Amino acid sequence: MVRYPSGSLVILTGLPGAGKTTLLQRLYGLHGAESTPVASGAVMVIDSSQSRRHWDGRLPWAPYPLRRAVVFITHLTRIRRALAGGQSVIAHNRGCGPYVLRGFAWLARRHGAAFHLLLLDAPADLAIAGQRARGRVVAPRTFARHERRWAGLVARVKNGDPAPAAGALIVDRAEAALLESIVFDGSGGNLTNGNFRITE
Structure with a gap:
């Protein structure tokens, strides 16, 4: 179990194909065809794939960079709307x-929410295999850029610097498989059962 204060914004991030969507599906009973955010009690579960599905087939004339930007703006708008409504958000x-990350931190501050990172750390080869399994493979140059940024973020967190987040938790795939729930319950910090590494 991982705990966060009620009303927090928790961003689940990792390399493309690391298993982020799979983790959300398992924890929150998603079926993988949603095109809108899913409410789970007082928690709003917002996957970027939901925004992608919302726009599937709607912008056939648009170049890929424009479609990607529209999807991202939709994703951000959904997160902002949930925070404005006082909901806890796992995205x-x-x-x-x-x-x-600074943008997410600003968004959280604007709505009086704590901002936390949940980092799913998968080796590059497993992440690439995950991309192939889902049928969407990131271009090598794009993936290399993700790798560089990811390595920098993980190194900073391991050195005790989760900024701009208030706290950051790193889990590998094996640890993620043991995770049974993410709880937003008003406690003062991000607490774990001891199996996970945490920086606060």
Whole structure:
């Protein structure tokens, strides 16, 4: 079990294909065809794939960079709306660059929410295998960029610097498989059962 204060924004991030969507599906009973966020009690589960499905087939004329931007803006809008409504949010986002994370931190502060990172750390070869299994493979140059940013973020967190998040938790695939729940219960910090590494 992992605990966060009620009303927090938790961003689940990792390399493309690391297993983020699979983890959310298992923990929250998602079936993988959702095109809108899913409420689980007081928690809003927001996967970027939901926004992608929402726009599937709607912008056939648009170049890929524009479609990607529209999907990301939709994803951010859904997160903002949930935070504005006072909901706890667990959201999947594959991007972990500094500007993206600062944007999430700003969004959380704007709505009086704590911002936490949950990092799913999978080796590159397993992440690539995960991409192939799902039928969507990231271009090598794009994946290499994700790898560089990911390595930098993980190194900073392991050195005790989760900024711009209030806290960051790293789990590998084996540890993620043991995770039974993510709880938002008003406690003062991010607590674990001891099996996971945590920086606060």
